[in-house]
Amino acid sequence: MAMAVSEIEALIKAALPDARVTIEDLAGDGDHYAAMVVSERFRGLSRVAQHQIVYAALRGRMGGELHALALQTMPPE
Amino acid sequence: MTTEASANPAFARIQAEIDAHPVMLFMKGTAMFPQCGFSARVVQILSHLEVPFHTANVLEDPELRDGIKQFSNWPTIPQLYVKGEFVGGSDIVTEMFQSGELASLFKDKGIPYQDAA
Numbered sequence: 584m585a586m587a588v589s590e591i592e593a594l595i596k597a598a599l600p601d602a603r604v605t606i607e608d609l610a611g612d613g614d615h616y617a618a619m620v621v622s623e624r625f626r627g628l629s630r631v632a633q634h635q636i637v638y639a640a641l642r643g644r645m646g647g648e649l650h651a652l653a654l655q656t657m658p659p660e
Numbered sequence: 661m662t663t664e665a666s667a668n669p670a671f672a673r674i675q676a677e678i679d680a681h682p683v684m685l686f687m688k689g690t691a692m693f694p695q696c697g698f699s700a701r702v703v704q705i706l707s708h709l710e711v712p713f714h715t716a717n718v719l720e721d722p723e724l725r726d727g728i729k730q731f732s733n734w735p736t737i738p739q740l741y742v743k744g745e746f747v748g749g750s751d752i753v754t755e756m757f758q759s760g761e762l763a764s765l766f767k768d769k770g771i772p773y774q775d776a777a
Contacts, residue, residue, distance in 0.1 A: 630752045631746060631747075634749075634752065635733060645735040645736065646729070647735075655755070
């Protein structure tokens with residue numbers, strides 16, 4: 584069962600209320616997305632730590648329901 | 661390491677692999693025959709930099725496939741480790757390669773590479 588863009592965005596924003604989230608459905612199949620997440624929470628964190636925050640927000644769907652999420656994370660400029 | 665985590669039989673094997681090989685890639689398939697685009701991309705990057713690396717095929721080892729995700733608290737494969745440290749998956753390795761951070765990581769860790777760029 585694939586995931587909808589709105590569901591992904593809602594999960595990320597629930598964990599990161601200040602986040603600016605842009606999501607692109609790469610393959611049109613609801614299974615391969617690219618997402619850019621900008622949040623103050625990421626400041627000073629390694630990329631791995633930043634991505635782990637997003638994966639935790641997705642509550643275990645990453646790698647299961649959501650096969651591929653090309654992720655870019657950064658703090659606001 | 662919590663007791664429950666250290667009880668995972670795969671952890672000892674994973675630790676042994678990342679200790680034994682300075683550049684260790686847990687992937688789907690093999691370097692010669694990657695069976696996933698994300699795994700193939702990391703193999704390409706390491707080959708481009710002519711970095712010697714060792715791989716483990718998680719498709720042949722379900723216990724490893726699940727164990728590695730708990731070991732690094734990272735939900736996907738491939739996973740790249742350099743000198744025992746988790747560097748990232750396909751996205752992060754690609755971003756680091758494009759920004760030159762991957763080459764400087766190898767330099768800092770004393771790992772031979774060819775920066776053809």
